[in-house]
Amino acid sequence: MQADDQSGDNLMARATATQRKTRIQVENEGRILGAALDAFSAHGFRGATIDQIAEGAGMSKPNLLYYFRRKQDIYEALIAHLLETWLAPLEHIDDDGDPLPELQSYIRRKLEMARDFPRESRLFANEMLQGAPRIKRLLETQLKSLVDEKAKVLQGWMRAGRLNRVDPWHLIFAIWSTTQHYADFDVQVRAVLGPDRGGDGRFEDAARFLEALFLDGLRPAAVPAATMPRVREI
Amino acid sequence: MQADDQSGDNLMARATATQRKTRIQVENEGRILGAALDAFSAHGFRGATIDQIAEGAGMSKPNLLYYFRRKQDIYEALIAHLLETWLAPLEHIDDDGDPLPELQSYIRRKLEMARDFPRESRLFANEMLQGAPRIKRLLETQLKSLVDEKAKVLQGWMRAGRLNRVDPWHLIFAIWSTTQHYADFDVQVRAVLGPDRGGDGRFEDAARFLEALFLDGLRPAAVPAATMPRVREI
DNA sequence: CGAAATCTTGACTGTTTGATAAAACTCTAA
DNA sequence: TTAGAGTTTTATCAAACAGTCAAGATTTCG
Numbered sequence: 001m002q003a004d005d006q007s008g009d010n011l012m013a014r015a016t017a018t019q020r021k022t023r024i025q026v027e028n029e030g031r032i033l034g035a036a037l038d039a040f041s042a043h044g045f046r047g048a049t050i051d052q053i054a055e056g057a058g059m060s061k062p063n064l065l066y067y068f069r070r071k072q073d074i075y076e077a078l079i080a081h082l083l084e085t086w087l088a089p090l091e092h093i094d095d096d097g098d099p100l101p102e103l104q105s106y107i108r109r110k111l112e113m114a115r116d117f118p119r120e121s122r123l124f125a126n127e128m129l130q131g132a133p134r135i136k137r138l139l140e141t142q143l144k145s146l147v148d149e150k151a152k153v154l155q156g157w158m159r160a161g162r163l164n165r166v167d168p169w170h171l172i173f174a175i176w177s178t179t180q181h182y183a184d185f186d187v188q189v190r191a192v193l194g195p196d197r198g199g200d201g202r203f204e205d206a207a208r209f210l211e212a213l214f215l216d217g218l219r220p221a222a223v224p225a226a227t228m229p230r231v232r233e234i
Numbered sequence: 235m236q237a238d239d240q241s242g243d244n245l246m247a248r249a250t251a252t253q254r255k256t257r258i259q260v261e262n263e264g265r266i267l268g269a270a271l272d273a274f275s276a277h278g279f280r281g282a283t284i285d286q287i288a289e290g291a292g293m294s295k296p297n298l299l300y301y302f303r304r305k306q307d308i309y310e311a312l313i314a315h316l317l318e319t320w321l322a323p324l325e326h327i328d329d330d331g332d333p334l335p336e337l338q339s340y341i342r343r344k345l346e347m348a349r350d351f352p353r354e355s356r357l358f359a360n361e362m363l364q365g366a367p368r369i370k371r372l373l374e375t376q377l378k379s380l381v382d383e384k385a386k387v388l389q390g391w392m393r394a395g396r397l398n399r400v401d402p403w404h405l406i407f408a409i410w411s412t413t414q415h416y417a418d419f420d421v422q423v424r425a426v427l428g429p430d431r432g433g434d435g436r437f438e439d440a441a442r443f444l445e446a447l448f449l450d451g452l453r454p455a456a457v458p459a460a461t462m463p464r465v466r467e468i
Numbered sequence: 469c470g471a472a473a474t475c476t477t478g479a480c481t482g483t484t485t486g487a488t489a490a491a492a493c494t495c496t497a498a
Numbered sequence: 499t500t501a502g503a504g505t506t507t508t509a510t511c512a513a514a515c516a517g518t519c520a521a522g523a524t525t526t527c528g
Binding site: 256258259262293294295296300 | 506509
Binding site for chain 2: 020041122139166171173174175177187189199205
């Protein structure tokens with residue numbers, strides 16, 4: 001652990017004690033973070049500029065810097081908030097549930113996030129492309145332990161013959177990559193599908209395809225009953 | 235097609251006619267493009283700086299600008315070269331081959347590219363994240379027609395009962411995303427797999443997993459012979 | 469109301485960045 | 499060997515950039 005605990009909250013510095021947020025503060029910070037999400041998700045940390053964000057938020061640069069003292073503070077506020085929501089669906093996978101429905105709803109949720117929060121997905125992708133300099137430690141601790149935990153759930157299902165035996169870590173990677181692809185590579189997806197199929201229906205088509213791929217691909221094979229435990233009802 | 239055919243070759247401009255490249259030219263352009271690939275793939279077009287690239291190439295900034303007059307020229311030279319190599323594996327899919335082996339070798343080739351050319355993969359990803367401003371037209375024409383062509387090959391196999399019926403376009407997206415994930419999200423993959431499994435063996439594990447996922451998932455289902463054409467020998 | 473707290477702005481600073489000009493140097497081929 | 503093509507460097511520029519400051523405007527609340 002280290003001591004770089006800047007919580008994007010520079011107002012604390014000038015106030016003597018912790019204090020409630022003003023109406024204007026809430027409003028402006030929201031506008032700033034929204035504009036910053038646009039900028040950072042499209043151009044990365046270095047490529048985005050404060051002027052650009054300020055313009056997107058409809059305020060002057062010094063005014064923006066009144067709420068977030070440094071460019072980094074805005075970025076870190078976004079990243080911190082991002083990680084929370086980004087991992088929620090994975091946490092939701094339930095050991096007591098049935099394998100295929102659990103995976104199905106996980107895939108669906110991740111795909112919905114790609115559809116509804118594409119900027120967040122791109123921000124995350126951008127951070128990864130840069131080598132995750134700001135969150136590498138978090139990935140190695142928080143993320144790793146969460147994924148390890150869920151991988152063991154999947155392994156349990158596989159041992160019970162309720163799921164085809166594959167590497168559970170790589171399975172999770174595959175679900176991440178295929179779903180997030182529809183946010184991160186949206187331009188490409190639209191361009192390749194063309195005006196007809198690249199419209200709003202593309203997410204439903206993707207959902208259908210991904211369920212076919214993962215669920216059929218992972219359904220336990222029909223093998224002689226002697227060599228493998230019976231599949232439970234689903 | 236359009237007329238923006240700047241082939242990153244600004245030396246033509248000052249020479250009266252097309253001329254052969256000097257030893258030094260070849261050497262320096264190579265060093266520049268290598269350093270630029272590092273910079274652009276990690277920080278995107280806006281985030282990368284000429285100074286950074288010049289330093290990576292071991293030369294002064296004005297010297298670099300002698301070979302490529304503008305930052306954009308370097309970037310465009312990279313992108314142009316990238317698209318060629320990036321689509322080669324897809325073109326290689328053979329209508330006359332057998333479905334599963336063809337897919338298997340395509341997946342393997344794409345995964346090898348993620349392993350051997352991660353910077354190229356990240357450069358491409360970065361361009362996508364920014365909305366592909368410089369190659370959108372190419373995606374809509376060249377890429378689309380190539381993917382359409384191969385999707386029809388897959389559809390033919392599906393109609394013949396040699397491949398499970400899924401959306402072929404989304405199948406191609408899935409292969410792209412899962413394989414490129416190992417280049418673009420490399421930090422995350424390493425962090426999650428940990429020091430033990432995140433080493434050099436991760437690509438072989440990934441290959442094993444992806445083949446299990448795609449090939450088992452796409453193998454034609456065992457259905458009554460009457461309802462579906464017989465599977466050809468493979 | 470009116471004073472304190474909060475918010476906004478214009479003007480500014482030092483630095484980085486993309487790009488240019490011209491002089492100086494090096495290589496190459498006749 | 500030497501003229502000229504090709505290469506490198508020094509010096510420089512204007513714009514873009516992150517961030518500061520103090521003064522003015524607005525909101526909040528007793």
